[in-house]
Amino acid sequence: MIERHKHLLIPLPQKTVFSRLLSYAKPHWKWLVIAFLLLIGGTSAQILGPIIIKVFIDDYLTPRIFDLQPLLFLGVTYIMLYILAAVMNYAQLLSFQKIALKIIQQLRIDVFSKVERLGMSFFDQFPTGGLVSRITNDTEQVKELYVSVMAVFIQNIVFLIGIFVAMFALNVQLALFCLIILPMILVIMQLYRHFSSKYYAEMSEKLSQLNARLNESIQGMTIIQVFRQERRMNRDFQKTNQEHHEAWFKSIKLDGLLLRPAVDFISIMALVLVLSFFGITSLNSPVEIGVLYAFVNYLDRFFEPVNQMMQRLSIFQQAMISAGRVFRLMDHDEIAPIKEGESEPKIGNGEIEFKDVTFSYDGKQNVLKNITFTVKEGETLALVGHTGSGKSSIINLLMRFYKIKQGDILLDGVNIKEYEDQELREKMGLVLQDPFLFVGDIKHNIRLFDKRISDNDIVEAAKFVHAHPFINRLPKGYETPVGERGSTFSSGQRQLLSFARTMAKNPKILILDEATANVDTETETEIQAALEKMRRGRTTIAIAHRLSTIKDADQILVLHQGEIVERGTHQELLQQQGLYHKMYLLQQGAEKLEEITVE
């Protein structure tokens, strides 16, 4: 990881994170309002139940009045209320979940599209694994925040408010007394949050240490066994396991002290409060037993939501950290270079010119030094050189994957900076060294996302690059599914498919990055023939590893450590008896190797 990306690992402050998370809910306000209304409806219906029983006890049962009609009415209302509550609550629970899932989807799309827009410089430096986990795992944590924390909190708080409203409606004085419960619960919650965030962090830290150790030991078991460190590793593992166990045990103790048992304690105390109130009142004046019944019933329901909320507190902390990391990535500013200026040039002839280009990835070490060359329309320029000589950097700049700081690159005489991205991507066809195939079928891999390419065009392109025969032999032809990274195809076949992909677009300029890996001999000849056809009539820049393939290039540049050390045609360079000559001999597997071997 490089310096420029280190800040991405540090989560944002919680306050910022929270308000940004909330802002994600904004577009769903209509649904939120509906869900909220359903919640209030469902909660009210639920809370009215005990009141009906109260009415029954006080107005009918105690005075022994049994008229069929009002009783039937009460009974039916009671059952209807419960069914209504159930329906509304189901709708409400589901709506909140749906909204939460939609929000997370948006968050994921946002971070994904942000990452897609980042420049190649970012991808060349930042480990892929970290990115993937940021886009999926971290957002999954945030999902928990919405689904199991926020939704549950909203629902339970509304429910608690509902209970208090009912209590106030029944008996203001007693309800006021019952308000004492709230600060008690808040204190316990605060205490629990305080300790649990610490204990849970410790526990999850220990767990990840434990898993890391396990994972590492499984992978490095050979080393452990060869160096006979099994016993020590066992001991170390047991130690970490013990530490994890202790942290876990601590949190069990904490849960035991502050979670359910504590809330249950408060619930009994609340019962004492209510009973004492009624008892004392009854000593002086008559009380309604139905009210007492309702209060006891409400208290009974009061504490389950409290328990639920407390259990979610530890998830909250974890999710906020993940959300912080996601937002960091979203804020990262390393966008791919975009068009400068107002004009809208088009690529016509396809003439390429590098003018004194010097380039460095890190601003310290130059990987290209004063590169100057011109490729005329329809000509082929070949780049040769050892790994790290700067060949790929030239392509990176020509494709405008990186911004140039010194020198200019001109296409048809116009600075590359002034072209629209789409124009560049459409007219320049880059064939990559590693022919990456996507999951899908062959058709999709040739067409990619360009809807203008018809099925017919696909077959034409495949025929053009000699891929048609092997595709045709497949049982499902062009619909043959392509697995992960195209592993079911040989490297030669993958190469041909990537040629077809480029040819289907009929680019004006062709950039070839030849595969280093040896292709099976079967397809080798086909590939060579295809390459030759593809180059015809197109301005081509080719990175060649096999010098035999570029014998007919109009111009060959030999690069070494970012500089052009030799240039000319194949014949001219051989005559120079320089680096190119040696490379050529090396590849010929010449018998005369001894003659030129120094040492």
Added chain:
Amino acid sequence: MRVFKDLMWYFKLEKWNYGGGILVLALVSLLSLFPPYIVGVIVDHIDNGTLTEGILFRLMFILFILAIVVYVLRYIWRILIFGPAIRLARLLRNELFEHFSKMSQSFFQKRRTGDLMAHSTNDIRAVEQTAGVGVLTLIDSITMGGFVIITMALTISWELTLIALIPMPFMALAVNKYGTMLHKRFSKAQGAFSSLNDKVQESMSGIRVTKTFGYEEEEVASFKKESDHVVEKNVQVAKVDALFDPTISIIVGFSFFLSIVFGARYVVLDELTIGQLTSFTVYLGLLIWPMLAFGWLFNIVERGRASYDRVSNLLKVEQDIVDKKNAITVVPEGDLQFQINEFTYKEGEDATLKDIYFHLHRGETLGIAGRTGSGKTTLIKSLLRDFDIKNGNVLFAGRPLDDYTIDALRSSIGYVPQDHFLFSATIADNIAFAKPDASYSEIIEAAKLAAIHEDISRFDEGYETIVGERGVTLSGGQKQRISIARAILANPEVLILDDSLSAVDAKTEEQILQSLRRIRRGKTTLITAHRLSAIKHADLIIVLDQGEIMERGDHQALMGQKGWYKQMYEHQQLESLVERGGMSS
């Protein structure tokens, strides 16, 4: 419920804790019956106008004491039941780890690391849940449920109890059914999530293609489609998940309704007081949890059983490389004689090694060359007893390898593997891996010999720098050299370098080879290499081809043979010339 039988050995082991926990749990259930009873008593007193301050105060005091006692008891049973459960997790984890450390390479080749990790984390977690929450729900639903029902039937009315209980079994049924559905849909949601993960993985790996064609927008659109899928599957989960609360409240509501309607009848008939009816409904409230728990129990136990089976199957795999009876514990020192007639990894496959006969005197260096897949690594690993050779023998100091205990044999061998593996610990810890009590000067000495000291000194924290993701990222060459230092520090009788110089440059390679020659005097060294310069100085060089020795001799002799070795050597000479930009050094 079979899993409880399978785990009986553990319950017996922790019988005092579990026994005590169950007792306390039952006691708590019993005590929980008091508050509703007291509510009933007070209501009746109020109703009859017989309540006095004294009675009220006494009852409230009892409730208060009860609250404290129950609080303490609840805490105690948690410790008594959850404690052993997480100790079981610790125990199983340790056992698994120890078991892994006894397994040979073939065990790890057959299984993916991810699966082994899943067994050690998720499966153990599920077993822990069974031994903790599973036991709790079983005991709690039986005691609490039983007590409440008995109390309701005995102290209030058994007829009313029966009537009120009618809807309750439906709750257990529903919860169990929902649980199964939820589990199934949840797996599907997990599947959708993992394919989203694959999509992201693919997009990130294929970003160059996407950028080349300018299809960023389209990639985002296809990601959106994939994420729609995730939403859809999760909504399926939510649809079941949201059923729990409404179902429970409807069933409970019916139960209350039935008890009030029929209870009222009994009150009118004077078979019941209003106070009793109030208590009755509170008791009914107490039944919700045991019924719920009973439904959940089946799900927990089901998952626990599957997980426990997987873990115990893993623990049952037998060690395939074991010490022979009467194996000697003497650490071998002496000549190495390879007499391998034939070796195959799997029966029926082509021989990986064939007709390997040579004698290496103590103190000599052996170089092994050959193409990828020619059997170099297998030859070397035969010395480590990664597998046993049945047709043929390798003699160490005149005795077959399996005459020695594995521990004794490996004490005399130091090994630098092809895939340089370092632990995420400090560099010093990595170098001192085989000898954890090594002094700092020993560590530095080994690092100097492996030509890595200067690199390490350049790090801010020097030898205390952490290796790996959380610390510094090392280059392949640096990792190789640290691996070499690790083996050098062990100062073994036999040192094996398995293509361990491939990522260091020619100059450094020469430097390392020189120091090796110096410190390995009198001790045996085996080197395999693609780059022949690494084995040029060896006393004996063998060239392998498809598991057979194709050429043998020292460098001089092989260069005279005009075979593969000579051709390869010259090719590599030229190659290094090109790398240097055509200038000879």
